[in-house]
Amino acid sequence: MYKIYFLKNDELTNYESLNKGYRNDVFFKDKIFLYRLKIYDLIRIVQDAELEIQEYGFYDIETNLILVNEVNEEEIVNTIKELFKQGYFNKIKSFEEPFPEMILINEFNDADIDCFPVSR
Numbered sequence: 001m002y003k004i005y006f007l008k009n010d011e012l013t014n015y016e017s018l019n020k021g022y023r024n025d026v027f028f029k030d031k032i033f034l035y036r037l038k039i040y041d042l043i044r045i046v047q048d049a050e051l052e053i054q055e056y057g058f059y060d061i062e063t064n065l066i067l068v069n070e071v072n073e074e075e076i077v078n079t080i081k082e083l084f085k086q087g088y089f090n091k092i093k094s095f096e097e098p099f100p101e102m103i104l105i106n107e108f109n110d111a112d113i114d115c116f117p118v119s120r
Contacts, residue, residue, distance in 0.1 A: 002028070002029065002031070002084065003029040003104055004027070004029075004076070004105050004106040005028075005102035005103060005105060006026060006105050007027075007103070008025060009105055014072070017071045018070065021041040021045075022038070022040045022045075022071060023076070027095065027102055028084075028089065034094060035092060035094055035095055038062045038065045039071055040066070041069065042067060045065075045067060064093060081108060
């Protein structure tokens with residue numbers, strides 16, 4: 001079973017995430033590992049990159065950053081499932097700190113996915 005979590009899943013947090021263009025409280029749990037994901041829309045990532053380049057001369061891309069069209073639950077879930085099918089989670093860093101308290105927002109199993117990445 002594969003699971004997707006948010007640290008918060010209330011109306012205000014979802015509204016703010018959509019309007020701010022990012023969400024950094026998203027977690028994906030495969031059969032072994034937990035991954036903390038940073039979800040951004042294109043407008044927000046460009047704004048952040050331009051600002052940091054102006055201030056520091058470079059932009060340091062965050063670990064496990066994922067771009068989506070819109071930062072909402074449906075888009076996040078669909079993107080994570082597609083990235084899972086492509087083997088994306090075999091290439092990124094897993095979460096190693098103690099697990100935070102999380103709210104389950106979606107779960108799926110092998111039967112829900114058309115193709116499978118090579119297992120670790």
